[in-house]
Structures are given as C-alpha cells and as structure tokens.
Amino acid sequence: MGSLLEFARGPLFRFSFTVMVLGLARILFIDIWGAYKAYSKAGDKKMPWQLIRSRGFEWVFPMKRIIRNPHIYSVFSIFFHIGLIIVPIFLFAHINLWKQSVGVSWPALPYHSAMWLTVATIFFAAMMLFWRAFVKSISSLSRGQDYLWLLLLLVPFITGFVCANLSIGAGTYRFVMLVHTFSADLIFLLMPFSKIAHCVLAPLSQVVGALAWKFPPETDHDISLVLNKSRNIEVKG
Amino acid sequence: MRTAIITDEQRKKAFNNSKKPEVLEKQKLNVRYHVEDFDVNDRPRRFLEAFAAILKHSNYRMALDHFSRVAARCSRCTVNCQIYQATGDPKDIPCYRSELLLDVYRRHFTLGGMIKGRLLGSGYLTDEKIQEMAESYWNCTACRRCVLECPMGIDHGLITHLARYILSEIGIVPRALVVSVREQLEGASRNTSAVPVPALKDTLEFLEDDMREEKSVEIKFPTDVENSEYVFFAPVSDYLMEAETLMGIAAVFAVTGDKWTIGTGYFDAINYGLFYNDRVMERVIKNVDEETRRLNGKNVLIGECGHASRVAKNFMPTFCGGRDARPVVSILEYTHKAWKEGRLKLDPDVITEKVVYHDPCNFARNGWIVNQPREVLKGFCKNYVEMTPAGENNICCGGGGGAVSLDEIRPYRTTIGGKMKADQIRKSGAEIVVAPCANCKKQLRELVEDQKLDCRVVGLHDLIYKAIVFDDSMKVGEEEETGREVK
Numbered sequence: 001m002g003s004l005l006e007f008a009r010g011p012l013f014r015f016s017f018t019v020m021v022l023g024l025a026r027i028l029f030i031d032i033w034g035a036y037k038a039y040s041k042a043g044d045k046k047m048p049w050q051l052i053r054s055r056g057f058e059w060v061f062p063m064k065r066i067i068r069n070p071h072i073y074s075v076f077s078i079f080f081h082i083g084l085i086i087v088p089i090f091l092f093a094h095i096n097l098w099k100q101s102v103g104v105s106w107p108a109l110p111y112h113s114a115m116w117l118t119v120a121t122i123f124f125a126a127m128m129l130f131w132r133a134f135v136k137s138i139s140s141l142s143r144g145q146d147y148l149w150l151l152l153l154l155v156p157f158i159t160g161f162v163c164a165n166l167s168i169g170a171g172t173y174r175f176v177m178l179v180h181t182f183s184a185d186l187i188f189l190l191m192p193f194s195k196i197a198h199c200v201l202a203p204l205s206q207v208v209g210a211l212a213w214k215f216p217p218e219t220d221h222d223i224s225l226v227l228n229k230s231r232n233i234e235v236k237g
Numbered sequence: 238m239r240t241a242i243i244t245d246e247q248r249k250k251a252f253n254n255s256k257k258p259e260v261l262e263k264q265k266l267n268v269r270y271h272v273e274d275f276d277v278n279d280r281p282r283r284f285l286e287a288f289a290a291i292l293k294h295s296n297y298r299m300a301l302d303h304f305s306r307v308a309a310r311c312s313r314c315t316v317n318c319q320i321y322q323a324t325g326d327p328k329d330i331p332c333y334r335s336e337l338l339l340d341v342y343r344r345h346f347t348l349g350g351m352i353k354g355r356l357l358g359s360g361y362l363t364d365e366k367i368q369e370m371a372e373s374y375w376n377c378t379a380c381r382r383c384v385l386e387c388p389m390g391i392d393h394g395l396i397t398h399l400a401r402y403i404l405s406e407i408g409i410v411p412r413a414l415v416v417s418v419r420e421q422l423e424g425a426s427r428n429t430s431a432v433p434v435p436a437l438k439d440t441l442e443f444l445e446d447d448m449r450e451e452k453s454v455e456i457k458f459p460t461d462v463e464n465s466e467y468v469f470f471a472p473v474s475d476y477l478m479e480a481e482t483l484m485g486i487a488a489v490f491a492v493t494g495d496k497w498t499i500g501t502g503y504f505d506a507i508n509y510g511l512f513y514n515d516r517v518m519e520r521v522i523k524n525v526d527e528e529t530r531r532l533n534g535k536n537v538l539i540g541e542c543g544h545a546s547r548v549a550k551n552f553m554p555t556f557c558g559g560r561d562a563r564p565v566v567s568i569l570e571y572t573h574k575a576w577k578e579g580r581l582k583l584d585p586d587v588i589t590e591k592v593v594y595h596d597p598c599n600f601a602r603n604g605w606i607v608n609q610p611r612e613v614l615k616g617f618c619k620n621y622v623e624m625t626p627a628g629e630n631n632i633c634c635g636g637g638g639g640a641v642s643l644d645e646i647r648p649y650r651t652t653i654g655g656k657m658k659a660d661q662i663r664k665s666g667a668e669i670v671v672a673p674c675a676n677c678k679k680q681l682r683e684l685v686e687d688q689k690l691d692c693r694v695v696g697l698h699d700l701i702y703k704a705i706v707f708d709d710s711m712k713v714g715e716e717e718e719t720g721r722e723v724k
Binding site for chain 2: 065071209229
C-alpha cells in the first residue's frame with residue numbers, strides 16, 4: 001500500500017496535475033481565441049467594459065447580491081467554495097509536500113482554522129447535495145455529474161479530516177490517505193472536461209455574453225445564402 | 238422551496254389553447270400562439286441546418302461553447318424569473334429553458350457530444366424536442382433579468398433570442414409578428430401597423446390642431462425636412478394610440494427649438510427582429526439608417542419604445558457602418574438633457590397624483606436609461622414614488638420579447654407574465670404608472686384591466702405634455718387659435 005501511496009502522491013499526482021493545468025489552459029485558450037475571433041467579426045467593436053467589470057466583480061465578491069436576493073443553495077455554494085479553494089491551497093501538510101518536492105512554500109492556515117474550514121466545507125457540500133436531491137427547482141435541473149462532483153469533492157475533505165484528527169491505526173491511516181490522494185488526483189484529472197472548468201472560464205462570462213450580442217455586419221446576406229432563402233420574409237420553412 | 242402563486246384555475250386559463258384540432262393536426266405543433274402554415278416535414282434536419290448556418294455566420298458559437306462548459310445548474314436564476322415565480326413549474330426555470338438548446342448544441346455541434354451520441358445512439362433532435370422549444374422559448378419574455386443572477390454569467394436572454402431565431406428559420410414563429418414584419422419590409426406602407434403616409438399626415442395635422450387648441454401654441458410635426466438634427470422614429474402604433482406621447486414630444490421640441498423631422502419614406506421604429514430573427518433585425522435597422530441618410534439627418538431619434546431604442550442603439554453601428562454609423566438618441570435622453578439645461582420647464586403643480594415609474598427592460602437592464610426619466614419626473618411630480626426592485630433589476634411587465642403583440646396569449650401575459658408586476662404596482666399605491674415604451678404601455682393597460690388595478694398607464698411625454706410651460710412669446714392669439722387661415 002505504501003508504494004501505491006507513493007505512486008498516487010508522485011507520478012500520478014504529477015500526471016493529473018499536468019492534465020489539469022494543460023486542459024484548463026486549452027479551454028481557456030479556446031475561449032479567448034473564440035472571443036478574439038468574435039470581436040474581429042463584429043460590426044460594432046465598442047464594448048461595454050464598465051458593465052462587464054462591475055458585473056464580473058459582483059460575482060467575485062457575491063455577498064451583496066446574495067443578501068439582496070437570497071437563495072439558499074447559493075449561500076451554501078458560496079461558503080462551500082470558500083473552503084474548497086482555501087483549504088487545499090493553504091493547508092500546512094499540502095504546502096509541506098510542495099516544499100519537499102519543488103522547494104516552494106507559502107504561508108499556511110493555522111491548524112484549527114483549517115480544521116473548522118474543512119468541517120464547514122463538508123457541511124455545506126452535504127447541504128448542497130441534500131438540496132440537489134430534494135428541492136424540486138434544483139433537482140429538476142440536476143445531471144448525474146452535478147451529484148457526482150459534490151460526492152467526489154467531499155471525499156478528500158472527509159478523508160483529510162479523518163487522517164488529521166482521528167486516532168486510527170497505521171494501516172487504516174494509509175488506506176484513508178490513499179483514498180484521499182487518489183480522489184484528489186481524479187478531481188485534477190477530470191476538471192478540464194466537466195463543469196468544473198468554470199474555475200477558469202467563469203471570469204470571462206461577462207465578456208463572452210457581451211460579445212455574443214456583437215453581430216457580424218452581413219448576417220442577413222450570409223445566412224440567406226447558406227439556407228438558400230430569398231431575402232424576403234419567407235417563413236414557410 | 239417555493240410554491241406556485243397562481244391557482245390551478247388561473248393556470249388552466251393562462252395555458253388554454255383555443256386552436257382547432259385540425260390546425261394542431263395540420264401544423265403538428267401545439268403552441269398557444271398562432272403560426273402560419275409551414276412545412277412540417279423533416280423539421281429536426283431543417284432545424285439543425287438552420288442552426289449550423291447561424292453558427293457559421295454569427296458569434297453565437299463562442300457563447301454556446303462557453304455557456305455549455307460553465308453551466309452549473311444551481312437554479313439561482315429562479316429568484317429573478319417572474320414566469321417561474323408565478324408558475325413554480327421547473328420547466329419555466331431560465332436555466333432549464335436554456336439547456337433545451339444547449340443540449341442540442343452539445344449533441345450535434347461539439348466533438349464530444351457527437352461521439353457520445355453516436356456511441357450511445359441517443360440525444361437525437363426530435364419533433365418532440367422542437368415542440369418543447371417552440372413552447373418554452375415563447376413563454377419567456379426575454380427580459381434578461383435572470384442574467385443578473387447567474388453566477389456563471391450565462392445570458393439566458395441571448396439563448397432565448399437564438400432559439401427563436403433558429404425556430405423562425407423553419408417556420409415556427411408567431412403569426413402576429415411575421416405579418417407585421419412582412420408589411421414593414423415588403424408592404425406598401427413600410428410599417429408594422431400598415432399606416433399609409435396620407436393617414437400619417439392627417440394624424441399629425443390633427444394633433445397639431447389639438448395642440449393649438451389646448452395649449453394656444455403653434456406646435457409642428459415637421460415632415461421630410463432635410464439636414465435636421467434629429468430624424469424621429471416612433472413605434473408606429475403611437476400614431477394610432479398614443480397621441481399624448483407624440484404631442485408631448487412635439488411640445489418638447491417646440492420649446493427647445495431644435496430641428497427635428499419625421500421622414501415619410503420610413504417612420505416606424507418597431508423592430509421585431511430583436512424578438513425572433515437577426516436577418517429581420519438587420520433589414521429593419523438598415524431602413525432606419527437609409528431614411529436618416531435620405532434626409533441627411535445628423536442623429537437617429539427613437540421615440541418611447543424600449544426594444545426599438547435598444548436595437549437602434551446597439552445594432553446601428555453593427556449593421557450600418559461601425560464607427561461611422563449615425564448616432565442614436567432616445568427621446569428620454571433628449572428630453573432629460575433639455576430639462577437639465579433648463580430649456581424645458583415643467584409646472585410642478587399640474588400632476589398631483591401619486592406617480593410611479595416602470596423601467597422598460599430594454600432601457601434599464603444594462604443601465605442605459607435608468608435615472609434620466611426619474612430625474613425629470615421628480616422635478617415636476619410632487620407625489621413621486623418608487624417600486625422595489627427598480628432600475629437594472631426591474632420586474633418585466635410581462636409583455637416583453639414580443640409577447641405583447643400576441644393577443645391570443647393575453648390570459649397568459651396578464652395572469653402569469655405580469656403577475657409580479659401587477660403586485661408591485663398595487664403595492665406602490667400609484668395612481669399613474671409611467672411607462673415610456675409602447676409595448677409596456679399596452680401590456681400594463683391590459684394588466685390594469687385583468688388584474689383590476691386602480692391606476693392608469695401613460696408615457697413620460699404624456700405627463701410632460703400636461704405640465705410643459707411655454708414662453709408667452711410662443712402663445713398664438715385667440716383668433717389664430719380658432720382659425721388656421723389667419724396664419
């Protein structure tokens with residue numbers, strides 16, 4: 001089991017982390033390239049930058065919007081995201097691994113803060129799952145991956161908490177740690193190919209939305225030609 | 238958890254489909270709006286062909302690609318959708334609606350979707366899916382309020398717009414809109430209400446007479462004046478139904494002295510293309526541009542109409558010359574500027590009733606025109622109140638996205654679409670609702686009737702017309718008022 005753990009922490013981690021970085025870079029590039037091409041084709045190149053900025057920032061710091069227009073699932077989601085981002089990056093044990101392997105480090109969260117944040121993240125993820133499963137407005141929208149992602153994200157948090165806080169035997173510890181590491185690797189591996197891609201794409205949403213309303217100037221001519229439609233108001237299909 | 242706020246009886250009334258069975262059978266389409274007969278064969282293939290053509294010659298692909306990757310399906314958009322808030326039906330959730338088209342996009346226009354679909358032999362576009370889209374995308378009022386609440390920034394309004402565009406290319410589009418557009422683009426009158434030029438001129442003359450009698454001022458509706466500062470395009474229905482709005486606008490120009498004109502070659506601002514087809518939108522906006530250039534006008538001035546103003550403002554540069562396109566000004570901006578500069582004086586003692594301002598979505602959603610009309614109203618209405626929410630986050634009247642033109646769905650519009658607005662107006666206690674948009678005015682008046690609200694709906698310039706102060710030098714004599722030949 002020890003060698004499996006080393007494999008998960010070593011080559012597999014490097015592989016999945018690389019896939020994540022390259023995969024996210026790829027879709028980010030596709031998105032930016034698409035936006036650039038759209039901008040080049042647009043007849044009107046004046047962009048509403050102020051609106052894009054203000055609406056974008058509203059979702060980077062969403063508290064104002066959440067308070068103004070409460071939605072329980074969103075509240076859970078925000079708190080969940082806080083833990084989801086902060087804990088893995090600023091956990092002392094994780095920073096230590098980075099320091100040992102590549103020699104870089106950064107300030108870590110105090111132990112108790114990290115633990116409470118972990119508990120909160122688990123709690124909010126559980127609430128999100130519950131809401132997804134039992135609240136009609138959300139369950140009716142949910143796909144398999146919406147449930148699976150929450151479950152998958154819960155695994156490293158629960159296993160991490162168990163390893164850090166509970167008195168368990170060495171064998172159990174190694175097994176739980178193995179699950180912890182494998183689940184993290186799997187998350188990295190799947191990120192670019194699922195809705196989690198929003199971690200890099202969401203900041204571009206306002207630009208994309210604004211650009212999509214910037215049409216190319218000869219829409220009528222080009223589409224009429226392709227659809228072989230006369231340019232009168234033919235709606236007979 | 239939310240429950241529906243309309244009763245089962247109201248729901249039944251709102252969703253009643255009065256179409257004859259033989260029409261439903263013939264068109265193989267069960268929607269509440271009327272549709273002209275169209276080719277029912279091979280619809281999925283033709284839908285995909287139209288979709289492909291549009292993707293190739295537009296900027297929608299980039300957006301669909303992005304939206305289909307980031308969609309988190311959190312249902313937060315439910316808090317801002319007045320349709321869902323009224324029905325409580327998951328099918329009315331903006332995200333659910335958007336997914337109808339995004340699913341087709343993923344399955345047929347992305348590599349992963351195509352491979353998965355082929356392997357599983359599933360996800361093909363069917364007549365049933367087209368039926369669901371045809372119904373769902375016309376239940377939405379395209380007010381874009383949900384856009385404000387999407388943490389992923391998905392523009393559900395854009396997706397509704399695109400879906401309607403594709404549907405229209407295979408013949409699924411409300412007949413009321415197509416018939417109007419056909420008259421506007423191919424008919425002799427060149428406008429959506431089929432008002433001939435002689436009738437327009439008669440109307441304008443009649444209004445001039447009215448103003449002379451009421452205000453003792455010689456106020457003109459200049460037509461075909463070349464080199465004017467502003468070439469004016471009103472929603473043509475104003476010439477039939479909104480006399481006071483037009484008189485208010487003419488009165489404002491009378492006091493400011495700016496040169497404006499109405500072109501008789503083309504005078505309709507209405508652009509239903511925004512509601513269902515970009516090709517139509519382009520052609521209508523080009524007509525507006527052509528008329529402005531014919532008269533060598535400096536600016537395009539759009540009357541009290543939300544969608545027409547938005548289309549002209551946002552798409553004139555797109556279709557009519559980019560940076561060289563004629564500037565577009567809304568009459569609300571013009572009047573506000575004149576009032577700010579002190580060129581327009583309004584008597585604060587004329588309007589004593591409780592007044593509230595309704596933001597037309599197409600003016601307010603992107604923050605374009607929010608404070609300007611409010612400042613003017615507060616300047617002369619003693620008893621001005623606000624609705625909450627308002628401005629960018631305003632609640633749609635329920636007639637947006639072309640819905641108001643579909644008389645056959647009035648029960649839906651006033652029971653479901655306008656339910657939240659009706660509650661909001663009732664709560665404000667207003668006696669006068671100011672709605673500077675032809676569509677909003679029609680919808681709100683029907684809402685007042687059907688929801689038994691105790692108020693009346695007017696345009697901004699209707700009130701301005703009542704309160705406007707003319708210099709004594711502008712007044713004409715007694716004999717001049719009664720006999721035009723004296724001039």
